[in-house]
Amino acid sequence: xxxxxxxxxxxxxxxxxxxxxxxxxxxxxxxxxxxxxxxxxxxxxxxxxxxxxxxxxxxxxxxxxxxxxxxxxxxxxxxxxxxxxxxxxxxxxxxxxxxxx
Numbered sequence: 001x002x003x004x005x006x007x008x009x010x011x012x013x014x015x016x017x018x019x020x021x022x023x024x025x026x027x028x029x030x031x032x033x034x035x036x037x038x039x040x041x042x043x044x045x046x047x048x049x050x051x052x053x054x055x056x057x058x059x060x061x062x063x064x065x066x067x068x069x070x071x072x073x074x075x076x077x078x079x080x081x082x083x084x085x086x087x088x089x090x091x092x093x094x095x096x097x098x099x100x101x
Contacts, residue, residue, distance in 0.1 A: 021075030025055070027067050027096040028079070030086055034064045038091070043068065045085045050076040067096060 028046075033039050039057065046052050051073035058067045070082060079095050086093035 021073045023071050024074045024079065024098065025069065025071045026079045026082070026098050027069050028083060028086070029060065029065065029067050029094050029096045031060075031065050031092045033066055033091065038064075039066060041089065042066075042086055042091055042093075045089050046070060046082055049081050049085050052077060052082060 030042050033042060043054050043057070046054060046068065049072065053071050054068055055071055056069040058069075060066050072079075072082065079098065083093045083095055
């Protein structure tokens with residue numbers, strides 16, 4: 001009986017737990033990066049968002065633009081949080097793509 005109750009309790013706890021988090025990958029376009037330290041400043045603000053890792057950076061088509069490809073745990077952060085972190089330090093940012101590269 002004790003084993004049966006333990007199994008029922010364990011099953012109930014597992015059912016109550018949220019679904020596991022997934023790693024998300026997004027591309028974020030950032031503008032007005034006019035000096036070498038700008039991309040460093042932007043990447044530092046992105047990394048301050050929980051679980052964010054920068055995977056790639058590609059210069060944009062115009063001077064001062066660039067695209068950051070980042071991953072994050074969707075249980076700890078959102079793409080909007082990353083964009084807001086960049087906007088908060090004075091650089092215009094927008095979400096380009098979710099998934100892929």
